[in-house]
Amino acid sequence: MTAMLEVKNIEVAYGKIVAVKDVSLTVNQGEIVTLIGSNGAGKSTTLRTISGLLKPRKGEITFKGERIDGKPGHTIVSAGICQSPEGRRIFPRMSARENLELGAFLRNDKAGVAADMERVLDLFPHLRERIEQRAGTMSGGEQQMLAVSRALMGAPSLLLLDEPSMGLAPILVEAIFDTIVKIREQGTTILLIEQNAMVALEVADRAYVMESGEVKMSGKASDLKKDEAITKAYLGGH
Amino acid sequence: MSTALVKPQNVTRSNRKWIIGYSIAGAFLYFVYQFLLNWEGLPLGIYDAINRWMPPAAVNESLVYVIMALGLNIVVGYAGLLDLGYVAFWAIGGYCAGWFMSEFFYFLKIHFFGAVPAEAPGIHINFWLVLIIGGFVCAFFGALIGAPTLRLKSDYLALVTLGFGEIIPQIFFNGENFFGFNISNGTKGIVQVDPIPVGFKDLGPFDFGWKLLIFLFLAAVMVFISLRLRRGRLGRAWLAIREDELAASMMGVPLMRTKLLSYAVGAFAGGLGGVAFATHVNGVYAERFNFAISIFLLAMVVLGGMGNVWGVILGAFVLSWVNGNGLSAFGALYNERFGTEIDFASFTFLLFGLVLILMMLFRREGLLPESRLKLVLHEGDIDEREASGKKAR
Numbered sequence: 001m002t003a004m005l006e007v008k009n010i011e012v013a014y015g016k017i018v019a020v021k022d023v024s025l026t027v028n029q030g031e032i033v034t035l036i037g038s039n040g041a042g043k044s045t046t047l048r049t050i051s052g053l054l055k056p057r058k059g060e061i062t063f064k065g066e067r068i069d070g071k072p073g074h075t076i077v078s079a080g081i082c083q084s085p086e087g088r089r090i091f092p093r094m095s096a097r098e099n100l101e102l103g104a105f106l107r108n109d110k111a112g113v114a115a116d117m118e119r120v121l122d123l124f125p126h127l128r129e130r131i132e133q134r135a136g137t138m139s140g141g142e143q144q145m146l147a148v149s150r151a152l153m154g155a156p157s158l159l160l161l162d163e164p165s166m167g168l169a170p171i172l173v174e175a176i177f178d179t180i181v182k183i184r185e186q187g188t189t190i191l192l193i194e195q196n197a198m199v200a201l202e203v204a205d206r207a208y209v210m211e212s213g214e215v216k217m218s219g220k221a222s223d224l225k226k227d228e229a230i231t232k233a234y235l236g237g238h
Numbered sequence: 239m240s241t242a243l244v245k246p247q248n249v250t251r252s253n254r255k256w257i258i259g260y261s262i263a264g265a266f267l268y269f270v271y272q273f274l275l276n277w278e279g280l281p282l283g284i285y286d287a288i289n290r291w292m293p294p295a296a297v298n299e300s301l302v303y304v305i306m307a308l309g310l311n312i313v314v315g316y317a318g319l320l321d322l323g324y325v326a327f328w329a330i331g332g333y334c335a336g337w338f339m340s341e342f343f344y345f346l347k348i349h350f351f352g353a354v355p356a357e358a359p360g361i362h363i364n365f366w367l368v369l370i371i372g373g374f375v376c377a378f379f380g381a382l383i384g385a386p387t388l389r390l391k392s393d394y395l396a397l398v399t400l401g402f403g404e405i406i407p408q409i410f411f412n413g414e415n416f417f418g419f420n421i422s423n424g425t426k427g428i429v430q431v432d433p434i435p436v437g438f439k440d441l442g443p444f445d446f447g448w449k450l451l452i453f454l455f456l457a458a459v460m461v462f463i464s465l466r467l468r469r470g471r472l473g474r475a476w477l478a479i480r481e482d483e484l485a486a487s488m489m490g491v492p493l494m495r496t497k498l499l500s501y502a503v504g505a506f507a508g509g510l511g512g513v514a515f516a517t518h519v520n521g522v523y524a525e526r527f528n529f530a531i532s533i534f535l536l537a538m539v540v541l542g543g544m545g546n547v548w549g550v551i552l553g554a555f556v557l558s559w560v561n562g563n564g565l566s567a568f569g570a571l572y573n574e575r576f577g578t579e580i581d582f583a584s585f586t587f588l589l590f591g592l593v594l595i596l597m598m599l600f601r602r603e604g605l606l607p608e609s610r611l612k613l614v615l616h617e618g619d620i621d622e623r624e625a626s627g628k629k630a631r
Contacts, residue, residue, distance in 0.1 A: 051488065077490030089485040091478060102478050105471075106490035154490060 004029045004189055005050070005081075005158055010059030010069070012042075012049050019045040020213045022059075027158065027191050032184050034192040034200040034221065037210035043193045044086055046210070047162055050191075051083050052076040063158070078106050083160035086193075088147040092136025096127055096146055099135050103153030112155065119186075120149035123179050141172040148176070148183075158189045165196045177203050201225045260461065264454040271297060272447030290567050292559065294446035295518075300558040301453035302515045307538040307554040308460040308547060309507020314536065315545035315608070316464075316473065317500035318480030319388070320396040323403020324535050326383075327376045327505045329410055329527035331512015333421070334372035336428035336522035338363045353435040365434040365517065369456075372509035379406075380505025381498050388497045400529075407527040427523035431516050443520035456514055457551070460507055464547045467503065476500055530587075534561065537590060541597060543604030552605055561586055 005027040012020040020042040027033045035043050048054045050061060052073040061069040068076055082103070091099050100120065104113045121128040124145040130138060135146055144164055151159055161180065165173040177199050184190055194200035201207055204221040209230060217224065224230050271294045274280060306328060313321045336342055339352065341360035352362025363371070387398040413422030422428070433440040434452060441448045467473045475496045478486035487493050516522050534557065542553020569582025597604070 053484070053487070072492065072494075073487040074490045074492040077488070082490075083488055085485065085488055089482055089488070091481040091485065093481060094477070098474075102474060102486075102489045102491075105475065105478075150489070 002029055003027070004064060005191065006062045007046070007050065008060050008062075010046070010049060010056040010061065012045050012054055012056050018213060020049070020056075023210070023213075023215050024059075025208050025215065025218070027189060030184070030187070030189055031206065032180065032190045032192060032204045034194055034204035034207045035210060036194050036197040036200050036207055039195065040212075041210040042213040043195075043210050044162060045213075047083070047086075047160055047191070047193050050076075051081060051160060074106070077154055080155075080157040081160060082151040082154035082156035082158075084144075084147040084151040084162060084164060086162040086166070088143045090135045090138075090143050090146050090150065092134070094135055095132050096135055096138070097131045099146055099150050100153050103150035104155075107155060113153070116153055116155060120152050123152075123182060124149055140167050141169070141175075144168060144172075144176060145179075148179070152183065152188070156188060158191065159183065160191050160193070162193045163195060164192070165194060165199060173199055197230070256461070256465070257458075260458055264451075264458075267297060267454070268447065268451055271450055276447075290563075290570070292563060294450070296559065296563045298446060298450055298453055298518055299515075299562060300555050301450070301457050302511050302518055303535070303538065303558040304457045304551050304554040305453070305460050305514060306508055306511035307535050307542070307550050308457070308464055309504045309511065310535050311504075311539050311545065311547065311550045312464060312467070312476075312507070313500050313504035314539050315550070316468065316480065317476040317497060319497060319500065320392065321399045321501075321504070322396050322529075322532050322536065323399040323401070323406075324504070324508060325527050325529065325531040326403045326406035327380065327508025328512045328515065328531065329407050329524075330376050330379055331372040331509035332516045332522045332527070333410060333428075333512075334375050334509065335368055335431055335513040335516035336422070337361060338368045338371060339365060339432040340428055340430060342423065342428045351435070353433045353440040362432055365432065365513075369510055369513050372513040373506040374509070376505040376509030376512070377502040380501040380508075384498045384501035385494075388494060388501065400532075403529060403532050407524065410527065411524040413524070422522075422524055425524060427521055429521040431520055431522070434517055441517075443517075449518065453514055453518075456510055460510070461547050461551075463503070463507075472496070472499060534590075537594060541593065541604060543607040545608035546604070546606050549604050549606030549608070556605075557590070560589065565589065 003026045007023060007025045009022050009024050010020060011018060011022060023042070023046055025033070025035070035046065037043050045054065049056050049069070052068070052071055052075070055070045059069070060067055063076075063079055063081060066079070068079060068081075091102065094102070100117060101113075104116065107113050121131070126142065127145055127149060130142060135143065138146065148161065148164060151161075164176050164180070168176065173196070180190060180192065181203050192200055192204060201221045201224060207218065207221045207224050208215050209217040209224065217227070217230065270288070275285065275288060275294065306324070309327070310321065310324050313319050313324075338361050340362075341358060343361050344359040346361055347359055348361045348363070349356055350362070350367065351364035353365070354362050383399075383402050387395060387402075390398060409416065410422040412424065414420050414424035416422075433442045434449065436448065436452070439445075439448070441452070475486065475491045478489060478491055479493065479496060483493060538553040538557045539550050540553070541557060542551065543549025565586055566583040569580060572582065573579060
């Protein structure tokens with residue numbers, strides 16, 4: 001397998017406070033990789049650095065063999081990395097359709113955009129019914145579906161998902177994660193950031209465990225799920 | 239709770255509709271001011287009333303304000319960037335007219351389809367060309383000022399634009415000796431701007447009726463630009479930035495370029511307005527470009543309805559009318575009737591302040607709101623209603 005995304009020894013700081021130090025991770029073509037860890041472990045900072053919102057102080061990030069660290073957000077989107085951000089950040093005053101159309105902002109192939117619109121609406125049939133509804137009036141689960149769909153509309157080769165389970169009822173979490181697996185089956189590589197380690201390890205191939213800004217452990221998701229330390233720290237320890 | 243959306247197939251139809259409505263309104267205004275006012279059979283009472291409440295010069299001035307308010311609306315209403323220094327673009331546009339279509343540079347003799355005799359000194363470029371030059375010079379300055387400042391967020395951006403709006407007029411105010419050059423004639427101003435050539439006639443300062451048509455045309459151009467941009471890719475990018483800058487950038491909207499374009503397009507309109515105003519008052523006067531104008535234009539956008547071109551046009555007409563003739567005409571009537579001697583015109587800003595406070599209390603979305611904005615500003619009410627509805631169930 002070839003490394004699609006390669007993060008090498010990055011350090012990211014907010015002023016004097018170092019949020020991420022010496023983090024390295026790789027995501028291979030066709031994988032679901034998850035980055036788990038508790039609140040404030042530096043997961044979102046890592047993700048924001050990948051998507052160009054933050055610049056690493058040290059280290060480098062390559063995507064399909066090209067350096068992308070420090071590049072502005074829109075060039076990273078056009079390189080093929082789209083994200084569903086933490087807290088969803090849908091455009092509340094626009095309809096679901098307008099949100100999806102904005103997801104395809106950089107694309108010029110009308111036919112492809114229309115086809116992808118159909119594709120995401122097949123993935124989330126519930127959205128189809130609400131397509132003209134104002135996004136701000138949707139429920140949390142619907143908004144999360146919209147955020148994921150919107151990211152997919154950019155036709156990414158790598159999809160970044162930041163806490164898709166946040167604030168959702170267990171049954172909705174299950175539905176979203178089922179869809180995440182489907183998205184991978186359709187050929188999109190996924191980097192998944194989660195606090196809910198249990199579900200994340202369920203769908204992922206490999207995982208990285210972050211703690212206070214560093215990667216503490218990494219390996220196959222199925223192995224990590226059996227690891228006692230992980231079970232204790234993140235899975236509620238049985 | 240679903241919102242009605244304008245479907246793409248309605249776009250051309252609604253485009254045609256506004257052009258018809260606009261033409262009818264424009265033709266009516268033109269008829270009144272070009273023919274009715276000059277008709278000898280017009281009863282003296284009506285003649286007096288029109289001249290007292292809405293004289294030809296006031297209509298033209300309102301239209302100049304419409305042009306500029308529409309430009310500011312692109313920055314404030316569409317892209318959601320607060321600009322408190324818009325008057326700077328008006329000034330730059332005005333001086334473009336002063337430089338390129340008057341005898342100000344008397345030591346030069348450059349003519350380019352100008353509307354003056356060939357032996358006149360100074361630079362005399364055709365009005366229509368100067369319009370475009372003024373627009374682009376302003377757009378250039380808009381981008382120049384925007385480049386370093388647009389990285390700032392909301393309040394800070396507003397403060398920097400405020401400073402810019404002070405600096406540019408001050409440069410012109412003291413421009414009699416700008417590093418050894420006279421760029422503005424200082425407080426004396428540049429008097430007498432070339433007439434507007436329209437083929438069969440050259441329009442001087444008193445051809446109100448004909449100039450009304452020209453200003454109507456320029457305002458229509460701005461309406462057209464506004465509506466087209468709004469529907470296009472750029473308009474959606476502005477809207478996304480207004481809604482959520484961070485999310486917009488995650489969708490691939492290039493933030494700096496998109497914001498700079500809103501500044502440049504807005505400034506372009508400021509340039510058009512500046513050139514038009516110079517021909518309207520037949521000169522360029524530094525003291526007219528003050529901070530109050532920036533606020534005045536902003537008030538037009540807010541009062542009318544941010545983001546909605548028709549609202550902004552209404553706002554521009556209402557406020558420039560109150561400021562220009564409405565209040566003083568009302569004052570004269572009141573004083574006549576009740577034998578008082580109140581100087582109503584001096585209460586203009588008191589009235590504006592009151593109107594803005596009342597608007598913020600009762601109608602935050604403006605007189606003719608953009609549907610989307612209305613939803614936001616009453617979001618609290620809706621949510622409460624929805625919440626209580628759920629409880630009842």
